[in-house]
Amino acid sequence: MNHTIDDQVLAIGIPTDLLSTTVESLRAEILPLFDDTALKYSQVGKVHLNLCAVNMIDSAGVNFLVGIIRACQTRKLGITVTVKSRFVHRTLLFLRIDRHVELVVAS
Template sequence: MTHFSMKTQISQEHDVLTLRVPGDLISTNAEAYRTEVARRMEGGGVAGQDWKTFVVDLKAAQMVDSVGLNLIVTWIKWVRDRGGKMRVVCSGGNVLRTFKFTRLDKHVELVEG
């Protein structure tokens, strides 16, 4: 199980902004991710730069729970408000099934990586 002690990585290449989540996205770390991402993207950092696609890289995650999904929904809305597109990359298996179960795959581009 991964906790937020492992730092997220945010990088931009051309017009693609990528957030790499280093482990599970679950109730015990989602709030920390929310705060960290908001701080780095809205508090200066990369927020002012041009990007059209926001990629959430969940390849290292084995589990995304309802609080993690809540955060994903928040980011979906946030990206929509900025006229961008959102893509979620996962390693398949359980995380992919969770997105399909909950129909979030209809709202984001879901890619197996």
């Protein structure tokens, strides 16, 4: 996982598939980024989650994603999710995740 904060946008890149076997370590890495004090200090107003390297996502991966969306909503942060894989895109559409985030398809 990599992240940057630039112009009040927290950009998070996920380098691996979102699966039951990968989400626990990702969760442990991402959790500190949503620390309220840190977010306030850096004046973050929006989160950009880059899933372009994600080719497969299972239910544990979806639940992980939902956890991030809820963390953003609780903190009143806007969230954009960028995907590249057609399968990941179709999964997020079918689960209506697009109603809760700005879903962007990278070319």
